[in-house]
Amino acid sequence: MATVLLSSCSPSGEEIYKNPSAPVEERVEDLLSRMTLEEKVGQMNQFVGIEHIKANSASMTEEELKNNTANAFYPGVTEKDVERWTEQGLIGSFLHVLTIEEANYLQSLAMKSRLQIPIIFGIDAIHGNANAPDNTVYPTNIGLACSFDTEMAYKIARQTAKEMRAMNMHWTFNPNVEVARDPRWGRVGETFGEDPYLVTLMGVESVKGYQGDLNRPEDVLACIKHFVGGSQPINGTNGSPTDLSERTIREIFFPPFKAGVDAGAMSLMTAHNELNGIPCHSNEWLMQDVLRNEWKFPGFVVSDWMDIEHIHDLHATAENLKEAFYQSIEAGMDMHMHGIHWNEMVVELVKEGRLSEKRITESVRRILDIKFRLGLFEQPYADEKKSMEIRLSAEHRATALEAARNSIVLLKNDGVLPLDASKYKRVLVTGINANDMNVLGDWSAVQKNENVSTILQGLQQIAPDTRFDFVDQGWDPRNMDQRKVNEAAALAKQVDLNIVVAGEYMMRFRWADRTDGEDTDRSDIDLVGLQNELIEKVAASGKPTILILVNGRPLGVEWAAENLPAIVEAWAPGMYAGQAVAEILYGKVNPTAKLAITIPRSVGQVQMIYNHKPSQYFHPYVVKPSTPLWPFGHGLSYTTYDYSDLRISSKEIAADGTVDVQVKITNTGNRDGVEITQLYIRDTYSSVTRPVKELKDFARIPLKAGESKAVTFTITPDKLGFYDKNMKWIIEPGEFKIMVGPSSSDEALLTETFTVKK
Numbered sequence: 001m002a003t004v005l006l007s008s009c010s011p012s013g014e015e016i017y018k019n020p021s022a023p024v025e026e027r028v029e030d031l032l033s034r035m036t037l038e039e040k041v042g043q044m045n046q047f048v049g050i051e052h053i054k055a056n057s058a059s060m061t062e063e064e065l066k067n068n069t070a071n072a073f074y075p076g077v078t079e080k081d082v083e084r085w086t087e088q089g090l091i092g093s094f095l096h097v098l099t100i101e102e103a104n105y106l107q108s109l110a111m112k113s114r115l116q117i118p119i120i121f122g123i124d125a126i127h128g129n130a131n132a133p134d135n136t137v138y139p140t141n142i143g144l145a146c147s148f149d150t151e152m153a154y155k156i157a158r159q160t161a162k163e164m165r166a167m168n169m170h171w172t173f174n175p176n177v178e179v180a181r182d183p184r185w186g187r188v189g190e191t192f193g194e195d196p197y198l199v200t201l202m203g204v205e206s207v208k209g210y211q212g213d214l215n216r217p218e219d220v221l222a223c224i225k226h227f228v229g230g231s232q233p234i235n236g237t238n239g240s241p242t243d244l245s246e247r248t249i250r251e252i253f254f255p256p257f258k259a260g261v262d263a264g265a266m267s268l269m270t271a272h273n274e275l276n277g278i279p280c281h282s283n284e285w286l287m288q289d290v291l292r293n294e295w296k297f298p299g300f301v302v303s304d305w306m307d308i309e310h311i312h313d314l315h316a317t318a319e320n321l322k323e324a325f326y327q328s329i330e331a332g333m334d335m336h337m338h339g340i341h342w343n344e345m346v347v348e349l350v351k352e353g354r355l356s357e358k359r360i361t362e363s364v365r366r367i368l369d370i371k372f373r374l375g376l377f378e379q380p381y382a383d384e385k386k387s388m389e390i391r392l393s394a395e396h397r398a399t400a401l402e403a404a405r406n407s408i409v410l411l412k413n414d415g416v417l418p419l420d421a422s423k424y425k426r427v428l429v430t431g432i433n434a435n436d437m438n439v440l441g442d443w444s445a446v447q448k449n450e451n452v453s454t455i456l457q458g459l460q461q462i463a464p465d466t467r468f469d470f471v472d473q474g475w476d477p478r479n480m481d482q483r484k485v486n487e488a489a490a491l492a493k494q495v496d497l498n499i500v501v502a503g504e505y506m507m508r509f510r511w512a513d514r515t516d517g518e519d520t521d522r523s524d525i526d527l528v529g530l531q532n533e534l535i536e537k538v539a540a541s542g543k544p545t546i547l548i549l550v551n552g553r554p555l556g557v558e559w560a561a562e563n564l565p566a567i568v569e570a571w572a573p574g575m576y577a578g579q580a581v582a583e584i585l586y587g588k589v590n591p592t593a594k595l596a597i598t599i600p601r602s603v604g605q606v607q608m609i610y611n612h613k614p615s616q617y618f619h620p621y622v623v624k625p626s627t628p629l630w631p632f633g634h635g636l637s638y639t640t641y642d643y644s645d646l647r648i649s650s651k652e653i654a655a656d657g658t659v660d661v662q663v664k665i666t667n668t669g670n671r672d673g674v675e676i677t678q679l680y681i682r683d684t685y686s687s688v689t690r691p692v693k694e695l696k697d698f699a700r701i702p703l704k705a706g707e708s709k710a711v712t713f714t715i716t717p718d719k720l721g722f723y724d725k726n727m728k729w730i731i732e733p734g735e736f737k738i739m740v741g742p743s744s745s746d747e748a749l750l751t752e753t754f755t756v757k758k
């Protein structure tokens, strides 16, 4: 008691906040008691790094900078001002700092401030800390999700955390736990796909991997984002309005966030979009009622890029910027990403009596709590000499390779794969993604050439005796050269086999030229530019033509699906893309991945999801099919699996009972493999409409050639419930259908039923 009193009212006494052995709560309260209002408000603000500011000031005109929020220009402000504010303790966090040197430098400025409160550095380490140079680059989230490997998600997050801390970065803006429901949206590739259950598990393991106990030197703060609904924008474009029923929000979009909070995620980012008329950044229902009151979220909420500003200058629900800051804080915002005017305006709001200092202290308490827990007060710097001992280590590289192999989906194979090197001695390789770093995907910086295996390089490595003739189509799908297409078509006739590596362009350093990634939405899902023509002309050679896709969003490659013998969806596999793709093509690795998202035929089929309601295809489309190109859960292997003997432990259970579901899986081919088996459930009759099926469990089952295994899943009550007419979570008595098999496609599934008793 005495200590608490002393700490909270005696700022001049012992500096408890500097004492590492004092409990975190006491350190936080002691520090809060010493802070001025200005310092508190500063802790709630972020800035972009000074190198970012300098680079943009150097390369863009004043006019361009003013009109370009993505480049974070602070009108009238130079890096000198930002440095000075840091020294004055008026900045709590930085983002877009990409080197350890800059991080340590900015930290040294914060260490000169009155209270020496360390900076927390945030970075978009989405698939490895790839946004900064010289780090391990793992597959993007959509590929990782296709591995259905939650342990791998944990492992990647853990390794990423270590590489981040080795650069003095403490906070990743990941996992993105949005449920992707529109392939036009450019950010599909940074999600774990369309299924709430899979997204939830991948998200939870990522959170655990990043954060650990949140008290070790290699732990980083996770950020579940973006809250909420931006992955089903009304027109497919990033940040456009989202109009969703509370039922859809609670059934589809909330579960991964709720699970993330339960797993201990200590930060959350709100979404660009408005939700049912209220911007997410000023949405009290989301930030207060749901997040704090229902879910008891103890961490802090950070805004997204310029989105508090957008309450005023885009959504226009605040007449001016100050009002936007007010609305956002009142609704529950804790930290501002990022920029000027925040500090003075928020201080004014307190002085005018519109916001209470207590409200400000509440947010700062949450932020300081994290800084203490991460050990930043004891260790504000990272060791520049040791940094590269951790980053890109052999262990991390091995994980990146394994993850890449497990993320690549074999969509179609008429038997041409695996390739027989003795048969196909001369091979044409072409397409925009054949020899480009774009295989690293969105949220990756340019990495050193020696740290990236392009597809062409991978092929050369894995099949050294094959002659690969490469026709370069450039990297830019929008500006392909007709002559190069014709050149490839001519050469195709002279070789034994063609490999076309098509897809999208995602690299951020060519922000405006990309066709996929953040802020890069499409009004169709076809291949851009001359890519279809290239595929068709090359295939017209009559030689077997294989299509490899490198992309983030599903692509409606209908012609290829009907006419080519083999198609591989590689997504963006990361630094070992080429090696992993080539190992699969040549059968050194047996593919295992399955689609974490439906691939529609065309944009006209959108919204196309496997877990739709029963009436969705009551009246099918005329002229063209209503079926997807490939369903959720689909993915081929070089061996075959047989499913049999589906058994359930009980035909009737109580509402709080469980059922064991057992299935026998046999590897009937002649290669060892890993089968991703999936369990779906349908509530046969229900008081409100329910999806035709929902994924409720899955497992990766290694099976040697000829081997059989019995796999058991346990169905627990949480897998059976839903929101009734009054939005109450219930389990309704009646029949449930269980479906088990290799994909969500009905023909592939074995079924059983059981009943929940009244």
Ligand code: BGC
Residues within 6 Å of the ligand: 095, 124, 173, 225, 304, 305
């Ligand atoms: C994105 C966020 C990201 C932030 C910082 C925004 O444009 O929406 O996901 O974390 O930028 O880079």
